[in-house]
Amino acid sequence: MLHNHDVSVALRIALRVAYLGAGFAGWQRQRGLRTVQGELEKATAALCGGPVRVVCAGRTDSGVHATGQVCHLDTPVPIPPANVAAALNPLLPPDIRVMRAWRASPSFHARRAALGKRYRYRLAWGPVEPWVTQRCWVLPHPPRVEDMSEALACLPGEHDFAAFALSGHAGTGARGTTRTIFTARLVHRGRRLSVVLEGDGFLRGMARRIVGALVEVGRGARPPAWFAELLGSPTTRPPAPTAPAHGLTLERVLYRSNRDQRVLDCLNS
Numbered sequence: 001m002l003h004n005h006d007v008s009v010a011l012r013i014a015l016r017v018a019y020l021g022a023g024f025a026g027w028q029r030q031r032g033l034r035t036v037q038g039e040l041e042k043a044t045a046a047l048c049g050g051p052v053r054v055v056c057a058g059r060t061d062s063g064v065h066a067t068g069q070v071c072h073l074d075t076p077v078p079i080p081p082a083n084v085a086a087a088l089n090p091l092l093p094p095d096i097r098v099m100r101a102w103r104a105s106p107s108f109h110a111r112r113a114a115l116g117k118r119y120r121y122r123l124a125w126g127p128v129e130p131w132v133t134q135r136c137w138v139l140p141h142p143p144r145v146e147d148m149s150e151a152l153a154c155l156p157g158e159h160d161f162a163a164f165a166l167s168g169h170a171g172t173g174a175r176g177t178t179r180t181i182f183t184a185r186l187v188h189r190g191r192r193l194s195v196v197l198e199g200d201g202f203l204r205g206m207a208r209r210i211v212g213a214l215v216e217v218g219r220g221a222r223p224p225a226w227f228a229e230l231l232g233s234p235t236t237r238p239p240a241p242t243a244p245a246h247g248l249t250l251e252r253v254l255y256r257s258n259r260d261q262r263v264l265d266c267l268n269s
Contacts, residue, residue, distance in 0.1 A: 010074035012108060013081050015054075016100040017069045022134060022246060023095050027059040027069075036060070036096060040071070043091035048077050057110045057253040058117055061204065063245030065135060067099075068118075068252040072110040116182060116254040118198040121211040121247050126191040136192075137211075137247035143218030145188050151217045151227035152195070155184040155210070162234035164213070166205030166242065177203060177234070198254070207248055212241035 017040070025033040029041065037054055044052040057070040079087070084101035092098070122136035123143070162177040181199040188194075195211050213230060216222045230240055 010076055011078060012072055012074050012104045012106050013084055014102050014104040014108060014110065015071045015073070015098050017071055018067045018097050018099050019065060019069070020095040020134065021060060021063045021065040024062065026062045027056055039093060039096055043088050044073055046091050047087055048075055050076060052076070055110050057114045058250070060250055061245055064248045064250065066250040069250055070110045070114070070253040072104055072108060113255055114253050115256060116198060116200045117202060117250060118196065118252040118254065119202065119207045120249050120251050121195040121207060121243060123193040123195070123247065124191055134246060135249065137244050139215065141219065143193065143215065144220060145186065145193060145218065147224050148214045148218045149186050151214060151224040152184050152186060154228045154231065156181050159231045160234045161203055161206050163230040164206045164209040164240055165203040166209070179203065179206070205242060208243040208245065209240040211243040211247070215243065216241060
């Protein structure tokens with residue numbers, strides 16, 4: 001534990017964090033439940049000698065993984081930022097790791113400064129190694145990848161994603177349930193298929209429902225045009241199915257390249 005010192009300004013540190021989501025009830029701290037935020041704040045409290053709040057770029061649901069979650073924290077002690085990862089990781093459980101740590105400007109905010117996120121959903125079929133199944137949805141049959149690609153082609157752009165939000169999402173704020181997808185693509189290698197989605201924001205369950213709808217197309221239950229209908233008639237549609245959480249990974253958080261450059265150089269390395 002580092003003991004508190006009299007410093008006039010707390011040091012703001014940015015972190016890139018990776019975790020396996022299976023053992024967590026999501027990111028957000030919840031009483032009586034194991035969460036990523038709870039474990040990180042427990043470790044930072046032990047390191048700094050008192051409570052430290054850890055703020056993330058975007059909350060992940062129960063079971064969802066991350067390789068590029070971005071957080072910030074204000075330390076009450078003058079810890080050299082380059083030493084933070086090495087100091088925190090022994091205090092963390094093995095399913096969470098701080099991959100990078102860097103000094104951030106006092107104005108940097110992991111969530112408010114974020115311009116978007118990139119998610120990857122992994123699919124597989126055929127014989128799959130047991131450890132691979134922790135991070136992908138294993139399908140019973142090979143999907144029709146060309147049909148899925150045709151369906152996905154309509155996704156980039158601004159749309160009302162009400163059809164792809166889990167029930168209970170308020171859709172509050174000026175944008176409501178409208179979001180913009182920058183890129184949407186499939187990466188197909190052998191018996192593996194990834195759905196890569198990059199956008200300015202994602203509603204709760206949105207990425208998983210996009211994938212769930214794509215799999216409906218891929219197994220021949222729906223034509224590719226049905227996917228576009230979900231986007232075009234969000235108030236009259238049947239809900240899209242929801243893909244399992246364990247196939248989804250938050251890969252990267254997007255920030256403006258000329259803002260807090262020192263943090264970005266570290267996080268993107």
